[in-house]
Amino acid sequence: MQDKRISKYTKVVRIMFIILLPLLLVLSTLSGDKNYGLLSVIFMIVAMVPFFLKFEKRRPEARELVVIAVMAALAALGRVAFAPIPNFKPTSAIIIISAMAFGPEAGFLTGATAAVASNLFFGQGPWTPWQMFCWGMIGFVAGILRNAGFLKGRLSLSIYGLVAGFAFGWVMNLWFIIGFINPITWQAIVAAYISSFWFDFSNAVSTLIFVFVLAKPWLKKLDRINVKFGLME
């Protein structure tokens, strides 16, 4: 019975994707007030539904849940601990490590959950789905690259950390532009990116440093736990 309900769910989601998203675009164009903030948040939420749904459909074991919860809590706690230094945080690095140890799905969930949990301290808002998506994607892509055989060495991991740090800032800039700048012009976009450069830079460098320092010892520990308890087999 449970499975039937969930497969009905999948159908609903497919319909949502095919009808709801274009419909929203049309409605937003027709109402003509150029209010893209809410639209973008809805799109972000809908874009994350398949990931969560897939996890849900798999009926995850309790062990998988707690492992992801610990990694997400560490990532969130790291963000809180380093809050005094603007944009210098180990969150992305911990998410990348989680993805390297447990795979793309765990990486996505670690990132998305860490965003929700850490925003309890920083304030929830319409940016929560954006952050969930960005951090989730950092983890997901890291996991996929791992499965494809990349990111083996410390150097390539650190480069990925640097790129991911910048990408996170650049995508989150889009949220700021869509949500708070009107009219959206090229000059405004360029100005926003230039003024955020040092924040993005600090985010990227911190991710690089934390990946460089933490990846080797943490992955060793997580692999040990993987073997000891037979996780994620």
Place this chain on the structure above:
Amino acid sequence: MNRAFSSLHPAVSFVFFAVMIVFTMLFMQPVFLGVTLISALIFSFILNGRRGVKLSFLVYLPMFLLIAVSNPLFNHRGRTTLFFFMDNPITLEAILYGICSAASLIAILAWFSCYSKVITSDKFLYLFAKLTPAVALLITMTIRMISKLKYQLKTISNAQHTIGLDQRTGSLSERVKKGMRVISILLSWSMEDAIETADSMKARGYGLKNRTTFSLFKFDTRDGLVLGLISVLAGICFAGYFSGYGTMQFYPSIRPLNLSPQAIVLYIAFAVLALLPIIIEVRESCKWRAYK
């Protein structure tokens, strides 16, 4: 402290917050934004007490100024140029738009802070456990894990302190080394602990079929009435939004405020909707006083 609005059924309060946050994002018009901002701030004062006032001055005010200033700096559209800043025209229209979008942001923040006071994690789990059991449990567990990790971190650094490895002393490289040691202990400890938790969950039948959950929430007539009221008022406001009352023209020049009878009815409907939790709170405390 048990508040009147918090004692409503979680679905009702969740719908209320969802509606208010969506409207705050949709409306770009001074009257609506003022109403939502003021009622969100009042409600957050009621819920948070003195902390709410402190929060609004330390966090909300600087943020308000930052957003309000950034729009006129990035945007130079609008007819009324007030002055030039580094050769860029600063226009009245861009400033007013910046103030409106800042008000919208602060109102959203304040509504979310009320949300986290009213929708506690047990209510969140109750609402989403049927829809997405694993994800709802994952989020709740992570939130619980953060406070547990904090406690474990403190225990570890106390233990390290007694064996002379306090990470607050020594040169910088020594401190980093000791800090890494603490974090590495934290990782192993919390992971092994978590897996024990998982095994214990499994032993008690997590994920088995036909398991029931227990909750204390009951949907009674009062919840139905409030939900009905919210839906009617939200319906009116949505209709108003789609007939163009929710937004105002800012560029190239600002249009005067719409004060037609329909617009005023909309303003009142939205004000009643936004003030609903405050009305419920005040009514409850008046009753309480009358019975005393």
